[in-house]
Structures are given as C-alpha cells and as structure tokens.
Amino acid sequence: MNSKDLAKKGTLKLLARAGDAVEFAARPAIRRVRKLGFPYRAPTVPKGIVIEPKEDHLGANFETNWARTPVARGFRRAFLAGPVTAAVRVIASPQVYGVDRLADLARLEDPIPVIFCPNHHSHLDTPLMATVIPQPWRNKVVTAAAADYFFNTRAKGTLAALSLNAIPIDREATGRKSAEQIRNLIDTGWSLVIYPEGGRSPDGWGQEWKGGAAYIASRTQTPLIPVFIDGTGSIFGKGAKKLRPGRTRIVFGAPIWPEQDENIRVLGSRLQKAVELLADEVSTDFWDSRLRRKEKATPKLTGPEYNGWRRQWLLSEMRQTGDTGQRRRQKRRWPDIG
Amino acid sequence: MPRPGFVQEVDRSTPPQLFWRGENFSLEKLPADRSRVIYAPEPHDPIKDIDGAIRHALLNPIDSDPLPELLFPGMKLTIAFDDVSLPLPKMTRPDIRQRVIEAVLDLAADAGVDDVHIIAALALHRRMTEDELRHALGDRVYDAFAPRGTLYQHDAEDPDNLAFLGATPEGEEVEINKRAAESDLLIYVNINLVAMDGGWKSTATGLASYRSLRHHHNPQTLLHSNSLMDQHRSELHKSNWRMGKIMRDNGPKIFQIETTLNNDSFPDPFGFLGKREWEWNARDRATFVASSKALNRTPSSIARKIFHSIEAPHQMTSIQAGEVEAVHKITTENVYKQQIVEVQGQTDILTMGIPYICPYNVNSIMNPILVMCTALGYFFNMYRGKPLVREGGVIIMTHPTPWEFNSVHHPSYIDFFEQVLSETTDGVRMHKEYEKKFADDDWYRHLYRTGNAYHGVHPFYMWYWGTHAMHHCGRIIIVGGDVRAVRRLGFTPASTLNDALEIASDVVGRTPTITHMRVPPLMIADVK
Numbered sequence: 001m002n003s004k005d006l007a008k009k010g011t012l013k014l015l016a017r018a019g020d021a022v023e024f025a026a027r028p029a030i031r032r033v034r035k036l037g038f039p040y041r042a043p044t045v046p047k048g049i050v051i052e053p054k055e056d057h058l059g060a061n062f063e064t065n066w067a068r069t070p071v072a073r074g075f076r077r078a079f080l081a082g083p084v085t086a087a088v089r090v091i092a093s094p095q096v097y098g099v100d101r102l103a104d105l106a107r108l109e110d111p112i113p114v115i116f117c118p119n120h121h122s123h124l125d126t127p128l129m130a131t132v133i134p135q136p137w138r139n140k141v142v143t144a145a146a147a148d149y150f151f152n153t154r155a156k157g158t159l160a161a162l163s164l165n166a167i168p169i170d171r172e173a174t175g176r177k178s179a180e181q182i183r184n185l186i187d188t189g190w191s192l193v194i195y196p197e198g199g200r201s202p203d204g205w206g207q208e209w210k211g212g213a214a215y216i217a218s219r220t221q222t223p224l225i226p227v228f229i230d231g232t233g234s235i236f237g238k239g240a241k242k243l244r245p246g247r248t249r250i251v252f253g254a255p256i257w258p259e260q261d262e263n264i265r266v267l268g269s270r271l272q273k274a275v276e277l278l279a280d281e282v283s284t285d286f287w288d289s290r291l292r293r294k295e296k297a298t299p300k301l302t303g304p305e306y307n308g309w310r311r312q313w314l315l316s317e318m319r320q321t322g323d324t325g326q327r328r329r330q331k332r333r334w335p336d337i338g
Numbered sequence: 339m340p341r342p343g344f345v346q347e348v349d350r351s352t353p354p355q356l357f358w359r360g361e362n363f364s365l366e367k368l369p370a371d372r373s374r375v376i377y378a379p380e381p382h383d384p385i386k387d388i389d390g391a392i393r394h395a396l397l398n399p400i401d402s403d404p405l406p407e408l409l410f411p412g413m414k415l416t417i418a419f420d421d422v423s424l425p426l427p428k429m430t431r432p433d434i435r436q437r438v439i440e441a442v443l444d445l446a447a448d449a450g451v452d453d454v455h456i457i458a459a460l461a462l463h464r465r466m467t468e469d470e471l472r473h474a475l476g477d478r479v480y481d482a483f484a485p486r487g488t489l490y491q492h493d494a495e496d497p498d499n500l501a502f503l504g505a506t507p508e509g510e511e512v513e514i515n516k517r518a519a520e521s522d523l524l525i526y527v528n529i530n531l532v533a534m535d536g537g538w539k540s541t542a543t544g545l546a547s548y549r550s551l552r553h554h555h556n557p558q559t560l561l562h563s564n565s566l567m568d569q570h571r572s573e574l575h576k577s578n579w580r581m582g583k584i585m586r587d588n589g590p591k592i593f594q595i596e597t598t599l600n601n602d603s604f605p606d607p608f609g610f611l612g613k614r615e616w617e618w619n620a621r622d623r624a625t626f627v628a629s630s631k632a633l634n635r636t637p638s639s640i641a642r643k644i645f646h647s648i649e650a651p652h653q654m655t656s657i658q659a660g661e662v663e664a665v666h667k668i669t670t671e672n673v674y675k676q677q678i679v680e681v682q683g684q685t686d687i688l689t690m691g692i693p694y695i696c697p698y699n700v701n702s703i704m705n706p707i708l709v710m711c712t713a714l715g716y717f718f719n720m721y722r723g724k725p726l727v728r729e730g731g732v733i734i735m736t737h738p739t740p741w742e743f744n745s746v747h748h749p750s751y752i753d754f755f756e757q758v759l760s761e762t763t764d765g766v767r768m769h770k771e772y773e774k775k776f777a778d779d780d781w782y783r784h785l786y787r788t789g790n791a792y793h794g795v796h797p798f799y800m801w802y803w804g805t806h807a808m809h810h811c812g813r814i815i816i817v818g819g820d821v822r823a824v825r826r827l828g829f830t831p832a833s834t835l836n837d838a839l840e841i842a843s844d845v846v847g848r849t850p851t852i853t854h855m856r857v858p859p860l861m862i863a864d865v866k
Contacts, residue, residue, distance in 0.1 A: 100432035100476060104388055107653075254389065285482035286440070287454070290447030 011090070012243065060178055062151040062168045067161035068142075068190075077139055079163060085131045091245045092128055092235055097282065098252035099134045102225065105255060111136040113191040114255065116225045117213045117271055119206050119279075119301055120195035121233030122240075124248075126164050128232060129193050132250050137191045144169040144182070144194040144212075169212070171198045179216070186220045196271065200238040204315045206301030214268035218258045224271050226253035228278035251278045276301055340380035343679025343861055344614075348373035353615045355854050357736045357835075358691030359818055360704060361641035362633040363611070363626075364736070366835045368689070373852040376726075377614055378861035381602035382676050384653030388434075391657050392441045395595065399660030400668065405442070408523050408593060409449035416521040416590075417442060418459045418492075418545055419474065422466045423697035424529045425599055426858075428473060430649040434597050436476035438527045438657070442595075443479070455517050456483050458491040459526070459544025461551060462786070462793035463698070464747050465491045470701070494547045494793065495783050503588040506580040510553035514589070515545040524590040529597055532720075532860060533567040533673045536596050537666035538582030539575065546581075548777055548795065553577060555799045557765035561806050565719040567862050569670065582662060595659040596669040599652040600676055601859035608648065612859050638740065645694040646701050674722075677862045681726065684865060686850030687842055688727035689835070690717050692737035693858055698792065698800065702744045706823040707751055707759075707800050709739045714814070715803030717857060724865040726853055730812040732842040734835070739819030739827075746790055750782045754797035755826065763828035765805040773798050812845040 033040055045051060057063065066072060088094060105112065114137060118125060126143050133141055147168035151157040160166035167185070169178045182192060194216070196209040217224045231248035253274045258267050280289040280298050292298050303311050346352065354365035355375055368375070385391045396405040409415065419435045422428075439456065446454055456479070458466055471489070472480045483489035492515050493499060501519035503512040518524050518541070526544075530536045543551065553559075554577035563572040585592070604611045608629075610622035618626070633641050656672040658665045694704060696712040704712070713735045718725065727733060743752045758772050773795060776782065782794025808814070814829040815838045824831040832838035842850065855863070 097477065100436075103430075103432055104386070281478070286478035287443060287447065287482035290444060291450075291452070294447050294450055 012245070058153065058157065059151055060147040060168045060170050062147070062157045062161070064157075064161040064165075064167050067165055072162060073139070076163065076165060080127075080130050084127050084163075088124075088127055088131050091243055092124060092232065092248040093246070094128060094132055094248045094250055096132050096250050096252070098278070101252055101254045102134060105223070106134060106136060112222070113137075113140075113186050113189055114223050114225050115186075115213055115217050116141070116191065116193045116227050117196050117275070118193070118227035118229045118250075119201075119275055120197045120199065121201045121204070121229065122236045122238070123200070124232040124236045125195070125200075125229055126166075126193070128229065128248065128250065129227070130164055133191075133193070134252075140189060141165065141191040141193060142167050142182075142185055144178075144192060146171050146199065147178070169194070179219075182216055183220055186216070186222055192216070196268070201233060202238055203311065204233050204237065205303030205311060208302065209268060209272045211264050211268045214258075214264045214271060217256075218262065218264055218267055221258060223255035223257050224267075225255055226271055226274035226278060227251065228253070228275050228282060230279070230282060249282055251282050253278050272301070273298070340382050343379040343677075344377045345679065345681055346375045346377065346614075347371075348375060356611070356615060356691065356856065357689070357854075358693040358858075359736045360692065360738045360740075361638060361645050361694045362738075363630055363691065365615075365626075366736075368852055368854060369839070372849060373854065374685075375854045375856055376679055376681060376861065376863060377856050378601055378612075378679065378859040379676060381600040381612075381652070381859070382655050384600055384655055385657075388437060388654050389441065391654070392438055395657045395659040396441060396445060399593070399665075400658055401664040402593060402660035405525075405593060405659070406445050406449060408591070409446055409451050410522075411450035411452070413451055413453065413522040414517075414520065415446055415451050415454045415523050415525070416457060416518045417454065417525045417527060418457045418515075418518060418541070419527040420529050420535075420540070420544065421458050421460045421463050421491075422470045422474070422700050423463060424535065425531045425650070425652060426695055426697060426700070427603065427646075427648045427650040428700070429599070429652055430605075431473065432476055433474050434529060434599070434654050435474050435527050436479060438595055438597065439475060439479055442525055442527075454483075454488060455521075456489040457515060457518065457545070459540065460492045460494070461544050461546060462494055462548065462796050462799070464786070464790045464792045467701075467790060492545055493787055494551070495787055500547050504584045506577075506584055508553075508577075508580060510577060510581055511550055512542065512581045512584040512589075513547045513550045514541065514585070518545050519589055521590045523593060525593045525595065527595050527597075528669075529599065530669050530673055531599060532716075533569070533670050533677070533862060534572075534575075534719075536594075536669050537569065537575070538578045538585070538662055540594065540596075541592060541662075542578045542581040542585060548793065550581070552777075552795075553581075555802060557769050557802045557805045560802045561765075561809060563719075563806065565721050565725070565806075566715075567719055568722045579663075586662075592662055593659065594662040594665045595657065596665050597654050598656045598669055598672040598676065600655050601861075602652045603650050603859045605649065605651050638738075638742075642694065642703065674862065677720075677860055678722070678864050679861050681853075681863045681865050684724055684728040685726055685731065685853035686728060686846040687732045687734060687839070687852045688718075689734045689852060689854045690736075690857065692717075692735050698796075699744075699747070702747045703740075703742050704737075705743045705748060705751055705755070706739050706741065706820075706827055707755060707797050709735075709737050709816070709819075710827055710829075711800040711803050713737075713804075714807035715800065717855060718804070718807040718810075720855070720857070720861060721863045721865055725807075725810060726855065726863050726865055727811060729810055730845070731810075732813045732815065732845050732850075733807065733811050734815045734817060734832075734838045734842065736817045736835070737819055739816055739823050741820050741823040747792060748797070749785055749791050750776055750779070750794040751792070751797040751800075754801075758797075759826050759828075763801075763808075765802050765808075768798060768801060813842060815841055 143166045145166035150160040151168040194213045196213045197207040198210045228251045235246045348368045350370045354367045357366050499516045501516040505511045526540045528536045559573045563574045569575040658668045777795040779794045785791035786793045816824045817832045817838045821831045
C-alpha cells in the first residue's frame, strides 16, 4: 500500500472515530430527555381511544418536488461536486469508459432526457453514478430509489431526495403514481437513473432484470443508456458491515431507442444484453466480446445456472483476473540488494 | 441554413481582416476599392444520427455488395485508415475513424471473421504515437488490437512486408503493404477534409512504398497538377488512378469508406476565428484582443502546446462506401458543396495568413519548409479552374517562419534546409542531385521505421508540392518571418503588410488588385 492509500485509510478511520465520539457525547443527553416523559416526549394513547390513521406520506407517496427547487438543486450540485465526489474517489477510484458513445446526444443543442440503466450491487452505485454521469445530464437527473427502503421514514426520504434527488418507486409493480411522476419528470427534461434489477445483488452475481425501465422508455420514447458498474459489490456489497475501498469501472453503452410498438420484454431483453456485452467488453476487450456475442457465448450477469459454492468460487476467480473490486494491497517491497 | 461562401469587396467601411501568423493572429487593413476577401461557406449541418448513417452506408454500398456479404469465416480482413495528418485540427472524440471501424468490426464479428489486421496508412509520414492512435481509433479498438500485434502502422521500408503488384503502361511500379495486398478484403477508412484526399490516393499512396510513391511525388508531376483539388486536372491523381487500375486487376478486393466533415474548425472560445469580422460581437472582440496580446507574450513552445491541444468541433456531413471510384465521385461532390466559393477573375496579389498547423506538423513545429508547403502547396492549390493569383503575380503570406525544427519528427528536414536549400531552390535540380541520397540514407530510414520521424525524402516532397506555385508567381513575400529563414527559402522578407505591398509593386505595379484568402476554415475558390 502506498502512502496515498495509507492516508485515505487513515482518514476513514479518523471519521469513524469522530462519529463514535459524537454518539458517546450525545448519549447522556438523549437518556435524560427520555426520562422526562410527556410533554417532552410524545403522549401515550389512552385505552379505548382509536386514533385515525394519518394520510400516508411515506413510501411511494413521499413528496419530493421540493428537492428540485433551485435552492435544493444548488445545494445538491455543491454537495455532489465537493464531498461526494471526493469520497467516491477515495472509496471507489472510478474509471469511466464509453462516454464517447453518448457524444451525439450530448452535442444536441437542446439535450434530450435519457434513462441510465446500470446493474446494481451496492448502495455506492448511486453516488458513483451521480458523480460520473456526463454532462449535460449530470445536473438534471433523478434516481429511482426503492420506496420501501429509502422512503420508509421521513428522515431517510428527505436525505435521499435532497442529496441524490431520489424519487420513490415501487419495486414490485410500478404504481400509477410512480409511473406518472417519472413520466412528468421526463417530459420536463429530467433524466433518470433506474436499476432494472430492482435491488442490490444478494451474492455478487446479477439478478433477473425487471421491465420497469423498458416500460418507461417505451411510454416516453426516451433512449435507454446501458451502464455496467464493476467493483462496487466488493467495496460495499449487500450485507457488508464496513467499506473496503477499492477500484471500480463504469462503462456506458450506446443509446438504445425503443422501436415503434416494440414489446416491453423485447426492449428489456435488448437492454440486458447490451449491459452483458459491456460487462464482457470490460473483462476482455471490444473484439473478443463481439466474437463471443457471435458465438452466443456472452457471459450472463446472473452467473452460471448451477447453485451452491461453485457460483461463489467462479465469482472469486473472476475477481482475481482483474483489479476491479480488489482491495488495494500494499505493493511488495523487494529488498535493495544493491 | 448555413450561408454559402462569400467574396467581400473591401471599401473604407470594411473592418480590418484577420490574418493568421502561426501561433498568433493579427488584424490587417487592406487597401480599399481594389481588394477583396474570400470567406468560406459556413459549416454545413452534420448528420444527426452518425452511427445510423455509418451502418446504412455499410449495408447499402455503391456499386458493391453490402459489407456483410463480403465477410466470411476464415477470411483475411485488413482495415486501413488515414493517419494523424487528418483531420485538422484533430476532431473531438469520438473520431469518425473510430466510429466507422467499430461498426465494421461489429459486422466482422457477426460474420465470424477472426483474422483482422488494422493498419495506419502512413505512406512516408511519421509513425503515430499511442495517444494519437487512441484518439483516432478510440480506446476500445486500441486495447483490443494493439496488444495482439494486429494494430500497427504501415512501414514503407520493410522489404519483407511489401508486395509488388505490377506496373502501369507508363512504367509506374505499384508496391503496397503485403498484408493488405494478400487480404481477401481491404477496407479503407478515409476522412476527406479536402478534395485532394481519398479515391485511389488512399490505398495507392497511403499503403505504398518509396519505390511506388516516387512516380507521382516528383516535380514534373506536381508541376502539372493544376490543381491538386481538381482531380481531373491533376497529374498526381491521374498517376494514382493508373496505379489503382493495377490494384483492381492484381490486388485485393477493396471496400472504400469515405467520409466528409464540415468546416467547423474552432471550438469556443476561439469560434470568432471562423466568423466574418463585421459579425464579431463584444465577446469575440474581447477574446481576440486578450488572446492575441497574451500570445505575443507567450513563449512559442507554450503557445504551440495550447494550439495543438485544440480539438475541432467538425462533424461528419456524409459517408459513402463501396467501389473506390464511384464512392470518391460522390465524396468529392460533397467536399465541393461545403468548400466551393465562386470567384470572378484572378488577382495580382494573393494574401494569406498561415496558421499553426498543416498535415505534417501535428503536435510539432511548423518549420520553414512546412510554411512554404502550407502556403504554396496547399492554400495556393485551393482552386478549381484557374489559380486565384494571375501568372507572374505575387503571393504575400504572414507567418513568423522560425528557424526551428522538431528533431524527432523532422530530422531530414534539418539537413535539407542546411545542405540542399543553401545550394538550390530549384525542385528539378534537387530531385536529380539530392533526392536519392536522402531517400537511401540508413539513419533516416532507421528513424522512420523505429521512431516518429518522417521519411528522409519527405522534405523534398514538401518542396515539390510548392513547385507549381513557385513557377507561377513572380514573387513570394513572407511578412513577419525570420529574415534568414525566409531568404533561405528563396522568398522576400517584409516587416509589415504595407512593406510587402510596397515590395510587390515592383512586380505588379502601383495599383494592383488584392485578394485575401481567409483560411481556415478551408475553402476552394472556383475561379471563373
């Protein structure tokens, strides 16, 4: 590990310790407030009284329009360009490829909104995307986030909406409200980041892709941008307790336009194949990936059919072949023998 | 709707004209009532769906089967492409060559073609650096083919990798890259920035050896190329077309892909360089003043780096693929559409500002020989019909013409300048007495083959390129150039444009007509 990596590791440790110290200092005060009871705490409900349930403002109903006001946008722009970009660089060292494939769309005088569709391995994917999406879309993009996870409390929802411009979306079935909101946003020029897998990978391999992204693209006639993210699962995958800084690669693919009356499943399948091709391209090279496509041998994101330890074994083997997702290791120092 | 080219008669109310001076520019006032300025047509709108247009061209070629039908498993496929000399300035990524080659490779992979080689068609130009190759082809193509050794640069001095295809009835020998010659299909990916490019010149010159090139790169041929931008009146092109016939009869099957670009040459904030002076707004004027003042105080090496880092926003306006001659006919028409300006009559004095770049000094120094070649070889030849300047007229150009050379890129230029130009400026005598010595020099050959040097004979070719203009004109004057270097070229130095006009009066009288070519952006004067 070189001195730069050591410094980054040291910074993370320092931040963790500072967090612990704040929590330790605040603990007695929280206990004291709890002891005070009503009116310093919420009242208890007498027996026999039924309180009418309030209108649900959480989940898919969470209101996020305020997060797209000029003030919120200004805050987010500074927040993403400053601390988030710095943190992403320290934690994920992103290498971005394929932006040139978006050159034609980027060059348009009046840029059109697009739908970025990356694979999903980690909570890190969203801040990563927020910092690597090219201009002119970077400052006008919303992220579809799971309503049941990110918007189940007011605090989480507010934080997600303010910092990442997240909007709630039902994972299982795209509800009418979610769909309408997304459609309105696209109509007003906002681009979208949506994870067609619907959630993070549980085991490092991808999951079956759902049709939400293709449905939205088809209804709004918006191009889909396939994106392959490699390496975030090893840094902070599902279930990980702590961050393990490493390297990531983000590959953008050529825009996919929905064809007239194209079946949603067919469009979704085109999108998934495009991301699989990007994954193959980044693990081999442009030419090999094309030859394998011809042989119908492009590896699937969902991994091999068989189950059990062999899936994990293959995954670890794949990780060993590249440096993406690997923890930065100390460089071997050879003795100076003159 | 882009406006066509335009000839502005200069009167008292006409603002001063922009003159390039290498890595700087200035405004000069031309005499009223007898001067005119030629402005290039405005950039044509690029194709919106470029990838779609590429695919359409490959699937619907001209006088050829669609590309997928020419591809089959087990075949030898070679893709050759234009080198770093095109386009100028380099275009913003993705370069059009990358887009075309990626589309070709997609089809080749779908057809199960395994044996693919990609060759930079350098002729006797310098080898491209890795950065330049990556810029032209993109990282995806470079990373896939360079490590395998199947992306490389043509070597015109490698006897083991050259194939002799035959000779024309005029005795012109055709010798090209062996891999290309032995391929089942040779695909050439061209960028047609000027009408001189493309056609059989792509393969018969770009992939040829010195043995082959010397038949048309000589003073006799170039003296009778009137002009290089008019294929039907150019001996250079006629020779290439004769060689093309040999290639068609004895060589590989060729699938030519030609593209044209618009002349949108400068990005913001340098957009004013392509605008007409009276249309400069406050921002343009402020940028001009600030940049020209700053450049006056900037060391030339830094100014050069700044200018060579400019990436032009020009984009593709057409693509055609298929049989070489049929494709080139349409390409040339498209180039003319973008660049032709109709001009009535010739002029006594032709003025031109020489910019920082020409095809042979990309990321390098514009040495005095290249200044001559840019002015007399290229700009003088940007005509159709008759030259802009009358026979016996004067050319006045502005450029600092430093006595400075890039020893890595132009080693033989240094010796040419010292040893040959000090003896003669006559192209015919050079050709007879000196060319062979430079062409056969082992050290130059070594530098060409292993380094990033132009071939030993290249400075001669640059000189021959200007021979037609030198014979045509009564005097050539360089304003603001290094006096010693200008005299070594055989030209007349002048400190200011007014001095130059005064000097020119010896040849063309006291009230000559003056025409200023406002290039770049590139244009072709159709002189009636």
